[in-house]
Amino acid sequence: MHVRLALVLTLATAFIGLYAAQDFLWQRGRPPANFFEQVVWALTFFWIFPVLPSLLACVGMLLHRPPRETPLLPMPIPVCFRVVSRGQNAAVLRETVLNVREQMSRLRLFPYRIEVVTDIPVELAISDDLVRLVVPTDFRPSRGTRFKARALEYARCQSNLPTNAWILHLDEESRITPSLIAGVRTAVLEEEESGRFRIGQGTILYHRNLRRNPILTLADSLRTGDDLGRFHLQQRLGVTLFGLHGSFILVRNSVELESTFDVGPAGSITEDAWWALVQMEHGRRCRWVDGYVVEQSPETIRDFIKQRRRWYVGLVKCVLHAPTRLRYRLPLGLTLFLWSVSWIGVLAMYLDLIAGQSTLPVVRVAGNFSFAAYITSYVFGLKMNLDNLRPRPWLLRPLRLPLYALQIALIPFFSIVEALGVIYGLLSPDSGFHIINKPGRSDAVTPHAWVHVRAAAAVACLLTGVIVASHLPPTSPLAQAVVHLPSVTGFASTQRSPSLPTSVAPVTLPEQSTGNRMQAAMTAAGFQGGVTLYVDSAGGGQQDLAWSAQNLFQRLAGLGANSVGVAFPVFMAGVAASTVYTDPQQTPTTGTLSTIIDAAHRQHLAVMLRPILDEQTLMDPQGDWRGTIRPADARHWFASYGALLRQYAQIARADQVEVVDVGTELNSMQGDAAAWRNLIADVRAVYPGQVTYSVNFDFQQLGFADALDFLGIDAYYPLNVPEGASVKQLESAWLTWISDLNRLGAMAGRPAVITELGVRSEPGAHLKPWVWYTRAVPDMGEQQRYYEASCSAVSQAVAGIYWWLVTLDSPYADALHDTSYDPLGKPAEESIKACFSRWLPPLTTRRRG
Template identity: 45%
Template sequence: MSTLEEGISAPRIAGGPGFRTKFHFDRPGKVLEPVRDWSLGFITGHRTRIVLCMTLAMVGLYLLQDFLWPVAVKPVSFADSLWGSASVVWLGAVIPGLLGLLGALSFRHPTHLDAVAPISQLVVFRIVTRGTNREAVASTIRRCVTEMERTPLFRYLVEIVIEDNPGVGDLPRGDDIRYLVIPRNYATANTSLYKARALQFALENSRIPDDAWLVHLDEETQPTSSGIKGIAQMIREEEESGRLRAGQGALLYHRDWKKHPFLTLADNVRTGDDFARFHFQHKLGRTVFGLHGSYIVVRNDVEKSVGFDFGPHGSITEDAFWALKLMEAGGRARWVDGYLEEQSTQSVGDFLRQRRRWYQGLMKVAIHAPVKLRWRLAIGANTLLWTLAPFAVLYTICHFFYGFEIQPWVRALANFSFASFVTLYLTGLKANLDEHGITGWLARSAWTAVQVVLLPVFSAMEATAVMMALLKPVNGFHVVKK
C-alpha cells in the first residue's frame, strides 16, 4: 500500500433507512442535542413561502410608502423633474432579483439524502490557508474527520495547503490528514498571488490521483452530514453520466450566532442568494454570477485542465476566473444538495472590506479574464448593476427631504427589487435558524422581526462596501478575521 493510501477510511454507512438525525455544533468540539434533519421542514412549503414573502413584502412597501408620503408632490420645475427621473437608479436590482426569484421558485430541498449509498471514489477536502488562524484551521480539520466518522460514504483525505510558517507543526495530525507546505520562494509561471498561488502549488505538488474528487474549503468552512451525502450523490451521478461537471451547494453562517448575532443576520442574504441566483445559474449549468471559493466540488483532472495560474489580475477572485475558463473550455456546472457551514466576519470593518474585495475582484474578472466576451458579459453586467447600490441608497435618503411623485412603473419595479432582497434575507434566516436548532415559535418570530428591522442597515453596509471600492480601491487580498 502506498503512503497516500495508508489510513484512508474505508466506506461505511451510518444509520440505516430512516436515519434522519443530524448533529449540530455551536463551537468546535461541542456536540449539541440532535435535531430534526434540515430537509424535512421544507418538503411542501418552500415555494409557497417564497411567494408569500414576496407578496407581503410588496404590500408592506406600498403601505409604508403611502404612510410616509400620503400626498404625492408633483414636480414643478425642470430640476424637480430631473431629480424625479433619477429614481430609475432604484431599478439596478430588477434583473438579479427576477433571476433570483426564478431560482428560488425552482429550488427543492431534497428529501432523499438519507438514501444515498457509499461510493468508491476518493474525496479530498482541500483547505487553503496562510496558517495565521491556526485555531480555525484546526477546528475545520477536526470537523472533517468527525463528520466523516459519522457519515462515512467515501474514502477521504484532508489536504491542507499552507504557507511555510512555524505554526504548521501545531496543527492536527492523522492518517487521513496531509499537509502541502508552500515554500516561501515558490512562484508560478504567471506570478499569481494569494490563494491562486496556493491552489496552483497544490495542483503541481499533490500526489492524489487524477480521478479523485476535490471539495474546496476555506479555513473556516466545515462539512455537515447533509453536505457529505450531497457530495456523494453528485459524484456518483457525474461518474455514471461521464459529464464530470463542477458542483457547488449552499453555505450556512450560523455557527457563531451567539457570539456575532448582528453579522450572522447580515450574512443570511448569502444563504438566500445560494437558493436563488446561484441555484438558478447551476440549473443553467453556467456560472454567470461567479462562484464561491468554498464548497466547490470538482474532479482533480478537470481542475488541472484549467489551473489557477491567472496572474495578478486573476488572484483576487480566482474562483470566478477559474469558473469562466472552465466554461469556455466546455466544462459545465451543477448544484450540490446539502449544506456546508461557513463563518461570518467578526467585525463590520471586515464585512465591508470583504465585500469590497469581491466587487473589485469581479470587476477584474469582467475586464481581464482571458475568455471570450460572451463569458465575461454576464458577470460584467451584474457587477455594473451592483455599482448602482450606493447611489440607490443615497437617493433613498435624499428622497425623504427632496422627493416627488414616482412613476407607477418605476415604483412597482423598485418595490419588486427590494421585496426580492427581503425574500433572500428571510429565506437564508429560516435555513440558518433550522440548522442552529432555534425551533421555538417566539424566538423565530423575534429573529425574523430583527432581521426585517435591520434590513436598511444591511443594505447601507453592502452599498458602503461598493462605494469604498469606487472611491478607495485597494491592491491586495484582505483576509478577514473569522
C-alpha cells in the same frame, strides 16, 4: 411545496407592504419641486436596474428544494477536502479539520482525506487522513499569481491524489454537514455515470456566530438567499453567469489537473470567478450540489466592508482581463454594473425618504418588486440558516419571530453597509487580498454584537428622524430652526423651494398695525393656505356685514387657513370696450372692503385683494370671456384699468392688505409687457405690499413676470379620468399637469401660488373644472375627492393654494343639495382642514377682539 408557498407569500407581502408603508408615510407622494428634487427623481430610475437579477433570484428560490433525506450506500470514489489558508488562524484550521473528521465518522459514505494548504507552517496533529502542504516562499508561478490562487496552484501541482478523486475546496473556517456529505456522494456518482464531470457548488450558511455576533450574521443571510436564488438558478442552467464562490467548489481532480490556478495578478483577488470563466471557455459546465457548508460572517463592520470591496475589485478585473470570449464575461459584467450602481439606488431611496416624492408608476412597481425580492432573499436565507442550526438552549423556537423581525428591520442598515463596500471599491480599488479575522471557539474575542447594535440603532434613529422631519409642515418651529441654521441658509438662498419661498411673504407691517402681525409671519415662513371670498354686492349683501364676515373668517381660521382672497367684480361694457368701471350695485364699496379686511385681520388671516373682470357682459355664443377681450383702444383700456387699480392699491395701503392681485386671466392683454410694467409700477408707487398677477392655467408666456413678487395661477386643469374616479386616480391624473406648474414657475422665475382651485359638487366636475354654469344633480363625493387629491398632488409643487370659493352666505342652509363651488357645509370642508393641517401650524396666539 409549503416552502414555495411561503416564499411566494413572503414576496407578495413584502411587495404589498412596501406600497402600504409608502402610502402611510406619504398619503400623496409629491412631484419634484426644485432642481435638487428633479435630480433625486431622475436617480429613482436606478430602481429599475435590479429588476432582472431580482426576477432571476425569485425563480431560483422557487426552483430550490431542500436536500432529500434518504438512506445512501457508500461509494468507493475518494473525496479530498482541500482547505487553503494563509495559516494565521491556526485555531480555526484545527477546528475545521476536527469538524471534517467528526462528520465523516458519523456518515462515512466515501473514502476521504484532508489536505491543508498554508503559506506558513501550522501545527496540526499527525494523522493518516491529513496531508499538510506548505507553500515554499520561493514558489513563483510563471504568471506571477499571488495570494490564495498561488497556494491552489501549488497544491494542484504537488498533490498525489488519483485523477478520479474529487476535491471539495473549503475555506479555513468552513464546516461540513451530513447533508453536504450526502450531496457530494450523489453528485459524484451522477457525474461519474454521465462522464460530464461538471463543477459543483451548493449553499453556504452563516449561522455559526449568531449568538455572539448577531447583526453581521443576519447581514450575511443575503448571501445564503443569493445562493438559493441566483446561484442556484445558474447551477441548474449549467453556466456560471455570476461566477463561483471560493469555497464549496466540488471538482474532479482530472479536471483541475487539466486547468491551472496560475491566473496572474489580475485574477488573484477573486481567483474563483476567474477560474470559473476559464472553465466555461473550455467547455466545462456546472451543477448544483445538495447540502450545506457552514461558514462564518466577518467579525467587524470594517472587515465586512473590506470583504465586499475585495470581491468588487476582483470581479472588475475578471470582467476586464479574464482570457475568455466576451459572451462568457458579459453576464458577469452586467451583474457587476448593476452592483456598481446599486448604491445610487440606495442613495436615491434615502434621499426620497426626506421628501416623499412621487415616482412614475412603472418605476415604483419596479423598485418595490426589486426591494421585495431583496427582503425575500434575506428572509429566505435566514430561514435556511435557522432550519439548519444545531439545537441550542438559548435559541428556542419562540425566538424565531423576533429574529425575522430584526432581520427585516435591519435591512436599511445592511443596504448601507453593502453599498459602502461598493463605494469603497470605486474610490479605493486596492489590489490586495484582505483577510478578515475569524476567531475560533477557543479564542477570546471582543463582544462585537453591541457595537453593531449601536451602529444599527444609530442608522435606525437617523432614518426615523428623516421620516419625521419630512412630515413636519414647512412652517413648524423645528423646520424653521433648520432653515435658519448657518449651513442651511446659504444653500437655501440659492435653492428656493416653492414649498418654502422667501419672496412670497407679505410685507412686514408698520408698527401701528394691530391686526395680523403674527399671521404675516406665518405666511412669510412658507405656505399660503387660503380660501377666496367672492363679494358681488356694494354693501356685501348682509345687514350686519361685520358679524357675517367675522363668522365666516372664524370658520376659515378653524380649518387652518392663514390667508384669504377677497375677490370682487369690475366690469366692461363688452369685449371691445376700452373702459373698465365699477358697478354701484355689484362692486363692493371702500367701506365694505375695509370692514371685510379688518374682520380677516382680526382672525389673523393675511389678505389678497383681487379685483376681477366680471364676465356677465363679455360672454357670448362666440365663446368670448375675460381672456379674449379686444379693446378698441388698448392704450385707453390700460389707462382706465390702471386708474381703477390705483384706487384699490390705496385701499390696500390704508387697510394694510398683504397682497394685491393686479389682474386675472387676461390672456389677450398679457402680451403688452411694457404697459403692464407701467401699471405695476403705478401700483407700487402707492402700495408697499406684495403684487401678483393670476394667469389662466393654459398660458405660455408672461413678459412681465419679473415685476411680480410671485406668480398666481388659476389651476383649472382638466383631469382626464372617468366620472366617479377615486382619490388615487385623480392624483395620478394630476401628475400630467405638475410639470406644467413647475414650468410656469420656472418660466416666471418667481414662486408660484395657485390663486384659484376647485370644482363644483356635481358628477364629473373634474373633467372641466372651469365650467361654473351647469345644472346637474349634487355629488358631494366628487368635490371632496377632488379637494383631497388636489391637495396631495400640488401642495408641494407650489407656494400656496386658495380654494375657490366662498361667500358671506356660506355655508348655505341646503349645502348638501348645492352644486356650486362653495365647499363649506359639505364633505369637502373636511378635506380643506386636512390639507391645511398638514402644511400650516395651529393658531395659538389669542385673537384680538
